[in-house]
Amino acid sequence: MPTFVTLVVAAFLLMTVDVRLAGGSVTSNIRSAALSVLAPLQNLAAIVVDPVADLGEALTGLATLRAENQALLAEVARLQAEQAGAQDLQARVEVLEQINDLEILDPDVAQTPANVIGRPDPFGPTFVIDKGTDDGVAVGHPVVDPNGYVVGKVVETAPGFAIVIPITQDREAVTVLVDGQVGSLVSHVGSDELTLEVFDAIEALQAGDLVVTSSVSVTFPQGLPVGEVTADVDLEGTAISAPVRLFAQTDTLRIVVVITWPPEPGTPESAVETTTTAVIPGTSGGDTTTTGGG
């Protein structure tokens, strides 16, 4: 019994210290050290486990392969038609970018592809990737999926590994642009839904409106696709609150890309950010925090 009480008290002390320090350097160092030990083992296990799991998934999926193949052929035909239209749109976007002197994401911004190697809690939000401080990954760096869709940001790093939290579970809101209006994308921790809040709205939003990161976002470079509005929403005075579906499938990610952002001071990218930040009117100048802590 004394052992039990001692351990319970120790656990409560740990929790209190962690909450009071709010992820301070002591607990951060402990987590980082543990990650340095555990992540190589996870990486090794992933190398062994992934091919076996892939084989298992392939075997269980054999029965549905024929129907899936036909559906994919139809999808290919549809996408080819869409691609033709998209090429035309891309050409128009490039012209518009040149006219407005905008760059969505500078190709010189460092991008680090990484494998998702672990998700310690199957119901938890965070996952581990196999790139860390040795590869230039730092806390706060934005993370996108292979299609360029926003996933989240790095919250913990170790020399060869890092932990990423998706924006659907992050307490910090993301400043986004939708239909020419700047708003905040707010997560509901514990849910995969996002809510777009626009306080200086000038027009209603339609289902399907594209949500991209804004140039005033501190955490993300501008122009990254985040998701789409899922319902038609009318103005309520000058405010709008709309549900948003994230493009990235954060539960099934195998590969992500970490973007070195903000770029190092003095590089051409930082000059781009400074220039474009001044262009968007009616904004407060950065990501907003909806709740404390975290």
Added chain:
Amino acid sequence: MRSSRPVLITLGLAVFGLILQATLFRRFTWLVPDLVVLVVILATLSLRAEVALVIGFLAGALFDVSLASSVLGLRALVYTVVAYLAVRTRQRADSGPLAVGIWAGLLSLVSVALVVVVGVLFGQSAELGDAMLRRFIEVPITNAVCAALLAIPVTRLLQSGGRRA
């Protein structure tokens, strides 16, 4: 001097469980055990009460530090309490694999409930998410099945580790 080999084996099993959970079981959304708490529960069948409690604390702390989103000490507390309950009720698991499965399943349910309750008290609102109901159902059931299958091998491993030392 008492042997420390079973303790090291148990901690090794907890690390192995954590890694397996983070790699293999993340690929199977329909199979979601909590292998760390399972190791803690099964270890109480072979270890002294005080040692089992310390194992629960250390295994929980290990799980906590591997989750950047979790408050440090949450699972250390919960797994210590689960280890305590397991020690107090372990005689109920003596009548065979089925009994072990039910016993471990119930303790896993307590573990899930405590993680949610204590987590929410310490600001871990993510514990109340969409997956909460799934967590309450799937983790205990999967752990019950795993416990029924693994109880004998784990117990033998820990007992043989103790004898060899």
